[in-house]
Every structure is written in structure tokens, then in C-alpha cells.
Amino acid sequence: MRCPYCGGSDTQVKDSRSSEDGAAIRRRRVCPDCAGRFTTFERVQLREVTVLKRSGKRVPFDRDKLQSSIDVALRKRAVAPERVERLVSGITRQLESSGEAEVPSETIGELVMEGLKGIDDVAYVRFASVYRNFREPKDFEDLLGTLTGSVPPPAEPEAEEEAVPAPRRRAPRARP
Numbered sequence: 001m002r003c004p005y006c007g008g009s010d011t012q013v014k015d016s017r018s019s020e021d022g023a024a025i026r027r028r029r030v031c032p033d034c035a036g037r038f039t040t041f042e043r044v045q046l047r048e049v050t051v052l053k054r055s056g057k058r059v060p061f062d063r064d065k066l067q068s069s070i071d072v073a074l075r076k077r078a079v080a081p082e083r084v085e086r087l088v089s090g091i092t093r094q095l096e097s098s099g100e101a102e103v104p105s106e107t108i109g110e111l112v113m114e115g116l117k118g119i120d121d122v123a124y125v126r127f128a129s130v131y132r133n134f135r136e137p138k139d140f141e142d143l144l145g146t147l148t149g150s151v152p153p154p155a156e157p158e159a160e161e162e163a164v165p166a167p168r169r170r171a172p173r174a175r176p
């Protein structure tokens, strides 16, 4: 793997570990020439997916682009990176295994919205308002209606609290 800083071709792997429940291998690398450090990911790609954009243009599906559009929606929100990672992986897998040669960008947008709805309401509204290009305040109300209507309240963290007694929620640190 070529060094992104100096272009050196002799980078070394310092550390490898699996992430995303074993769906990817993450490698920390270091360049002996410039001491630059970077991370690479090794992932399974089941199939090439082509995205059909609204403009009619066709572009290869890009996981990193998907990730960054979700990151923008989640900016400054306290959401664990693993949850975002799982969402991105889940959407990617769905697209790769759908059997469709082309996926309209709308379909991906809907999948992202569905996923964000279950993760963070603010990110969901941010993404949806950009994605749906709202013009009327009513659009916004309709969207907020979907949050209070069909979507169950954010029960996940509460359920966890009930299941795990409070003192055990954080592993006690050994004091010196």
C-alpha cells in the first residue's frame, strides 16, 4: 500500500484487527520513509453497484461517499461510530445483494433516512431536509409527523438501562 503522504511504496502494517463484527479488517500502517501513519480497511465487496442519479448520470456506488453524507448529517451528534459503521455496512450489503444492476439514488436516500430515523432524530431531519429539498414549512411538519407517528420512541437505551443494573453500566476502574 502506497504512503498517502510521500508516495513511498514500502509501508508497514503495525496492527490489524477486525471491526464491524468481523465484516472488515482494519490495518494501522506506518511509512518508514516519512513516519506517516494511516489506516486501511479490507472489506468484502459482493458486487459492483451502479447508482442512477436524478440527473440521469450513472456513477459507481462509493461506500466512502455514503459514509461522508451520513457523517455530515450526524455532525456534533453523540452517536457511537460503530453504529454509523453498521448502518453504512448494512446499506452497502443491501445494495450489493439486491440483484439490481442499477440502484436509483432515491433508493439509497430512503435507506439512509430509514437508518438515521432509528439512530438520531436530529440527523434524520437534517438528512431528510437536504435530501428532499424542502420548500414548504409543511414538508417539515410532515417529516416530524413521521417521527412521532409510526416510529417507536427511542426505547433502545432505556431497555439497556433496565436490563443492566446501574452500578454495572461502567466497568469499575482499579484504583492504585
Ligand SMILES: [Zn+2]
Residues within 6 Å of the ligand: 003, 004, 005, 006, 007, 008, 031, 032, 033, 034, 035, 036
Ligand atoms: Zn511516507
